[in-house]
Amino acid sequence: MEGLSAKEVADRLGVETATVYAYVSRGALERLPGTDGRRSRYDPDQVEELARRTRPRSTRRRTGAVDVVIGTTVSEIGDGWVRYRDRDLGELAATAGFEEVCGLLWTGELAAPPPPTATGADVERAVEALPAGATIDARLATAAVVVGCRTEPTPMELVHALVTALSPIGDDPGPAATVAERLWPRVSPLPANAARVRALEVALVLLAEHELATSTLAVRVAASTGAAPASCVLAGLGAVAGPLHGKAAIAVHRQLLEGAEPTERGPLQGFGHSVHRSGDPRYAPLLAVATGIAAPRVRQQTAQVGRRTRTDPPPNVDAALGALAFAAEMEVGVTEAVFSIARTAGWLAHAHEEADEPPLRFRGRTRYRGPRADPS
Structure with a gap:
């Protein structure tokens, strides 16, 4: 087992590296020999247990929160960093395509899976049968249901089906195109070009996975x-359908359209993160590509989406996704589809991994808090 470095342990525990060594000296943490014979490593499960035991009462999660920690090989996050299969996310966003990242999350190999063979005509028919004004949530869920009716659909079929659920508003490049190429004319009225499609692809890569978020759980x-797998994706889509997960970028987009200044915007949207307290590493690369495709008249406004007051926490990926929607002239609300389609990559990786775990292991218990019947 490779284990965690001392710095990674310090980041996870929210302490200095010297404190990690103090835990070792007190026997609270065990050193493992490093593969190079010099640097010590640490057991991730032991670190998680120590994190739970040492979390100060004043910083514990809000009353009623459920703390779930599981082992995974899919991804790892800490304050200011994200890794997919131990590959730095910033490097992946700069050099890899979304399909390659899907392959990495699903198989551990940075290689694009075979493209889907299904045409998606069944998804189109089902979505067309929905009532007028059907929400993005309903369209995506319908696509997942249809794919679930196919015989052994591939993971990439599921991803492409969600794209198909959105009606094109521009020239459709056809089923053989990449996810980003097919998605662009469904989310933006602007003609596709290399820079615009690449900006969307960067968003897909950055949003593909983020550990055990609510939808992934x-x-x-x-x-x-x-x-x-299709039913598992439906479970994830059900979590995203609520207003509190996967929709913060909508508010950022709306604020940009209204031209709100930081001091005028009201409740913060797109700022702060429970893990990335010093700054979300996904924000800067996504904002850079969003600014790069913005028209000159809105480029400055796009670039300043993360401008904050003195007391604001750092901007997060939702701020940058809202900026991309603004620069791409998307309709308000479409960022939810971008998020869900991207995150399906991570969902499927977690679903596959969970299949190797003991079944039905998430058996929680309740503590009754209601009134007691009068024994008399």
Whole structure:
């Protein structure tokens, strides 16, 4: 087992590296020999247990929160950094395509899976049958249901089906195109070009996975029951359908359209993160490509989306996604589709991994808080 470095342990525990060594000297943490014979490593499970034991009462999660920690090989995050299969996310966003990242998350190899063979006509028919004004949530869920009716659909079929669920508003490049190429004319009225499609692809890569977010936990719970991949994706989509997960970029986009200044915007949207307290590493690369495709008249406004007051926390990826939507002239609300399609890559990786775990392991218990019946 490779284990964590001392710096990674310090980041996870929120302490200085010297404190990590103090934990070792007190026997609270065990050193493992490094593969190079020199640098010590540390057991991730032991570090997580120590994190739970040493979390100060004043910084514990809000009352009623459920703390779930599971082992995974899919991704790892800490304050200011994200890794997919131990590959730095910033490097992946700069050099890899979304399909390659899907392959990395699903198989551990940075290689694009074969493209889907299904045409998507069944998804188109089902979506067209929805009532007028059907929400993005409904369209994506319908696509997942349809794919679940196919015989052994591939993970890439599921991703492309979600893209197909959105009606094109520009020239459709056809089913053989990449996810980003197919998605662009469905989310933006601007003609596709290399820079614009690449900006969208960077967003897909950066949003593909982020550890055990609420929707991913829902996916793993579904997978633990033996649910098929399409049903697991439905569980994730159900979590995103709520207003509190995957939709913050909508508010940022709306604020940009209204031209709100930081001091005028009201409740903060797109700022702060429970893990990335010193800054979300996904924000800067996504804002850079969003600014790069913005028209000159809105470029400065796009670039300043993360401008904050003195007391604001750092901007997060939602701020940058809102900026991309603004620069791409998307309709308000479309960022939810970008998020869900991207995150399906991570959901499917977690669903596959969960299949190797003991089934039905997410069996929580409740503590009754209601009134007691009068014994008399």
